[in-house]
Amino acid sequence: MPKFAIKFGLIAGMVGLTPAMHAADADAFFAPALSGQILGEVRNATGVVQMGAVVSLYNRYDELLRRGLSNQDGKFVFDSLAPDVYSIRVSLASFVPALRRNISVLAGSESLLKIQLASALSTIEMVPINSPEGAMMSDSWKWVLKTSHATRPVLRLLPQTSSSRTSMASVFSDTSALVKVSAGDGDPFSGTSQDLGTAFVLATSVNGTSKIRVSGNVGYAASGLPSAGFRTTYRRDDQTGEGPQLALTVRQIYLPSLMGSGPLESNTPALRTASLSSYDKMEVLDVIHLEYGASLESISLFGRINHVNPFARATYDLDDHSAVRLAVSAGSQPVELLTGSSDQNQNLSGDLAALGQMQRISRRDNQAAVERNKAIEAGYQAVEGSRTYRASVYAEEVSNAAFLMSGDSGLVDPGDLLPDLYLRGTVFNIGDYRRMGFSASVTQKLGDRVEVSAAAGRTDALQLQPTPDGITATATGDDLRSGVRNAPRPWVTVQADAAVLVTGTHLATSYGWTDPNVLMPIHVSLTGKTDQKVGWNVYARQPLPSIGGMHMEMTVDLRNLLAQGYVGIQSNGRCAVLTNAPRAVRGGVSFIF
Numbered sequence: 001m002p003k004f005a006i007k008f009g010l011i012a013g014m015v016g017l018t019p020a021m022h023a024a025d026a027d028a029f030f031a032p033a034l035s036g037q038i039l040g041e042v043r044n045a046t047g048v049v050q051m052g053a054v055v056s057l058y059n060r061y062d063e064l065l066r067r068g069l070s071n072q073d074g075k076f077v078f079d080s081l082a083p084d085v086y087s088i089r090v091s092l093a094s095f096v097p098a099l100r101r102n103i104s105v106l107a108g109s110e111s112l113l114k115i116q117l118a119s120a121l122s123t124i125e126m127v128p129i130n131s132p133e134g135a136m137m138s139d140s141w142k143w144v145l146k147t148s149h150a151t152r153p154v155l156r157l158l159p160q161t162s163s164s165r166t167s168m169a170s171v172f173s174d175t176s177a178l179v180k181v182s183a184g185d186g187d188p189f190s191g192t193s194q195d196l197g198t199a200f201v202l203a204t205s206v207n208g209t210s211k212i213r214v215s216g217n218v219g220y221a222a223s224g225l226p227s228a229g230f231r232t233t234y235r236r237d238d239q240t241g242e243g244p245q246l247a248l249t250v251r252q253i254y255l256p257s258l259m260g261s262g263p264l265e266s267n268t269p270a271l272r273t274a275s276l277s278s279y280d281k282m283e284v285l286d287v288i289h290l291e292y293g294a295s296l297e298s299i300s301l302f303g304r305i306n307h308v309n310p311f312a313r314a315t316y317d318l319d320d321h322s323a324v325r326l327a328v329s330a331g332s333q334p335v336e337l338l339t340g341s342s343d344q345n346q347n348l349s350g351d352l353a354a355l356g357q358m359q360r361i362s363r364r365d366n367q368a369a370v371e372r373n374k375a376i377e378a379g380y381q382a383v384e385g386s387r388t389y390r391a392s393v394y395a396e397e398v399s400n401a402a403f404l405m406s407g408d409s410g411l412v413d414p415g416d417l418l419p420d421l422y423l424r425g426t427v428f429n430i431g432d433y434r435r436m437g438f439s440a441s442v443t444q445k446l447g448d449r450v451e452v453s454a455a456a457g458r459t460d461a462l463q464l465q466p467t468p469d470g471i472t473a474t475a476t477g478d479d480l481r482s483g484v485r486n487a488p489r490p491w492v493t494v495q496a497d498a499a500v501l502v503t504g505t506h507l508a509t510s511y512g513w514t515d516p517n518v519l520m521p522i523h524v525s526l527t528g529k530t531d532q533k534v535g536w537n538v539y540a541r542q543p544l545p546s547i548g549g550m551h552m553e554m555t556v557d558l559r560n561l562l563a564q565g566y567v568g569i570q571s572n573g574r575c576a577v578l579t580n581a582p583r584a585v586r587g588g589v590s591f592i593f
Helices: 002-030 139-147 163-171 335-339 344-356 477-482
Strands: 036-044 054-058 064-069 075-081 084-091 098-105 110-117 123-127 172-184 197-206 210-220 226-236 245-254 270-284 288-300 304-317 322-331 361-364 367-370 372-384 387-407 417-419 426-446 450-464 484-499 506-513 535-547 550-559 567-571 574-579 584-592
Touching: 036 054, 036 084, 036 098, 064 075, 084 110, 098 110, 098 123, 172 344, 197 344, 210 344, 226 344, 245 344, 270 335, 288 335, 304 335, 304 367, 335 344, 361 387, 361 417, 361 426, 426 477, 426 484, 477 484
Parallel strands: 036 110
Antiparallel strands: 036 075, 054 064, 054 084, 084 098, 110 123, 172 197, 172 584, 197 210, 210 226, 226 245, 245 270, 270 288, 288 304, 304 322, 322 372, 361 367, 372 387, 387 426, 387 574, 417 426, 426 450, 450 484, 484 506, 506 535, 535 550, 550 584, 567 574
């Protein structure tokens, strides 16, 4: 009986499990695979497999889905892909990236890619393979779908643009533009914009990775001849974020006549400049941020001047709310370091500001001279709630400093004078000087729309040695330059910014005080916001009603309204004044697309 019971139980169990096993095998055999995969192998031009290549997978809308690395055999795989159209991008250091679009992935299929990376032209080739058994979209199944009335495709005419226009739209994205028309006085000595009358900037993204901005500044200077400046900026982003940036800036400006008589074309000097600059970022240990770059400038005026301007800035994050910065530069002002920003709207106005910041050029002994500044600065910034604290200390060495001279002609030898672009006087080379200084400021936010700040500091100003009767006298340019002395002076600046809730008007006003008997060059901060101002300044920006999706803004900029910072000189019965912050009034209208 026990043996009979055991045999009977085994036979009954096998008979009961047999249908279930057959059902499971049938389900596994007939169940179609609902996903596909993309396989690939990465090699160089000589056929050597490449390990560590970055392989990115994009969908039909060029959105990044996955990212992986090739293994030691140069192979990679993206599995469990829904049936669709994909794109593959492969990049590796020292090789040109390879891109393949319109890779069709069917249910249950495999797409095999053969990737060859090269230094000149990289390629991705599709290798045909047979579909595995059980694939949903087999030839027989496609024939069934075509012969079925329910699944037969219907030809329809849709109001769709041409394929070429669609492809162009897919290449260029995030396009924005700004056009600004302005008039009034310029201020080439404040380090801000030098606008010729009509400025524009166009920014777009190419293939989602390359950022291109083209800006221009055209108009008529005081010479009456057309002048222009153009700037092109290119940046290619990599997998880690923003990539290096390159910028090419060219200008041609006709200065007013040197002699004041004769044919306009023969007496009008042409100032031509070309600048090629680079700017890049680097992250070190997650708490140190390094920014560095250089610019190569070539200036043509009474000859040719070439020089290189390197710059760098390191930021060390003490915590989430405070940081320490150290910056150095040599040569002209580092425009990319001062205007660099990843925000698109800031880049539009930043490119116009960079295009307007011309080199400060003067004339000395009938030769053109470019103002150059070697500076080193350390700064600290901390944010505590709605209050921001900043402090900095700096040292700089300036050569061929340029100042504006207005007054009687013939005070100084013409070989030391250069006509001002806006015909308000002449540019005088005051020589070289060294100085040190420090500054501190606090900014307080009063709600979301009001901000007030106060800053103070002490640095070396420039003082002209007076004669015994109290009047500064000079006969030649060298005599005036030899009488310049450093004079330590304090300075104070207060500023208020407000935004009106109903109209959207933005108002900003500031007042900067210092000793009125000295020339106080403004130090442009390399580690933070420049707090030093001269005189009373007012800025207003008023948004206008939009028309057809185009935004408009009206701006008014008033600088040094009280005409402070003017130092008088006298020689042989002639009088003139020197300043580095001339009074200026300018307004304009901006069109933002």
